[in-house]
Amino acid sequence: MSTGETTQRLSKGASLLRVAIAYVAAIGVAAAWLYAGPDTAHLWLDSLIADLLATLVIFGFSRAYRNSSFYDAYWSVVPPLFAVYWWTEAGPDADQARIWLVLVVVWFWAVRLTANWVYAFPGLHHEDWRYPLLRERAGKAEALVDLMGIHVVPTLQVFLGMLPLYVAVTGLTRDLGWLDLVAFAVGVGAVVLEWAADVQMYRFAATKQPGQAMDRGLWGWSRHPNYLGELTFWVSLALFGLSASPDDWWWIFVGTAAMLAMFLGASIPMMEQRSLERRPEYADVVARVPMLFPRPPRRVRAGA
Template structure:
């Protein structure tokens, strides 16, 4: 059995199981918790079937990132109803829009995307490492990404915990003073780190054949499902224009005066 087939089956099982849970809860947004867990399943199964230090290192990185992300989203969404994004996507509230529509547009789509984006991890199961120093460069980039995700999420959570009447209109301190979306930047950095450590370290050809995976993730979290989508509502806040003028959208840098 090929690594690609194993990865697709792992993603399909995770998303299929989540679809069953979602149907019972009548809440499509639980798929957000399964997103990170799909990659955890893929990396662990690949490491078990093709065990070597490289595969287990990648599995450890993915488990740390994906497990933390799933826990964070599950805790953040506890007690909340359906996510308006999915109501808009499906043209109705949850499963009432039709089981076929929900499964194909949400769960099957996310299974396919997880399978495609995990290409650098799949390639790493099939080839030996050529450049170990490159692996550690990738680990360093991954660590930077995790830092921005974890710290950015913690700072946002602390901001939201303040009374709405007294807290600033816009969070512009900490990492949020360097990037308007530090957590999304961190997510993109994680995938560039996994690509460097997982595929580029195997050689130029595996790296070039899979570079589209982190590039696609960066494009989507920046321009489609992440930063740009969130800014449609955030830009309505008082003081947003001044904040956006001094703080970059995505890649961090010191804020302008």
């Protein structure tokens, strides 16, 4: 029996166990590089290499089980671990108050997002619908697209988004200021926004009629409030970095811009096309509700 056939028989618990084993192996490889591997003399570069090595481990499991959803939780599992690692490597002059604030935000976000993934994950018989689509479009290059497009590129995007966190945690930075408090409020608010949006969607999905589109609550102000919350979280990390090192203003929001580009250029268009194909009412939602940044929904004139 092939691995692909085996995954069809796995329960959710058995599937989560295999994903957990993959992550323990990946984190073990990353830790081995950081604590026993060659030193590049740049903590951020050591961390990036460790991140990519861990990603390759997850990619190996994805290929072995023919399911790239092994990677899904990597997005939220790795940042808090790097945050703690960077904290342990920080010099004594790093502002501890800022570090505690940013750690609270990162761990709140990570625990919430990972728990949401565990709750929604049905098992290894299921794979995010976007991954087979990307592989099919790639033809003979499907393995390369799987490696780069589904695994490595997201890892690089998340690492880029984490660089302001790196600055805030490890650098000889300014003392805690008002912008740190703004960043903390923005970060906590972002997680709460994502949380509320996901809960509203789950409740809607449990009672919706076939073809019905979601346009209630937060989803009546933005077609993708969950993505808006995710983007806002990365804005909060950038604000922490800016407060810690204002001289780095010229690059500190690059990670946030990369996240916005991913949402606007890939994630949202794919979701929109799928919704338009599967839900006839969604075209009306598009006409009334803004795509990402919220505002009161428009009223469509009768006969328009």
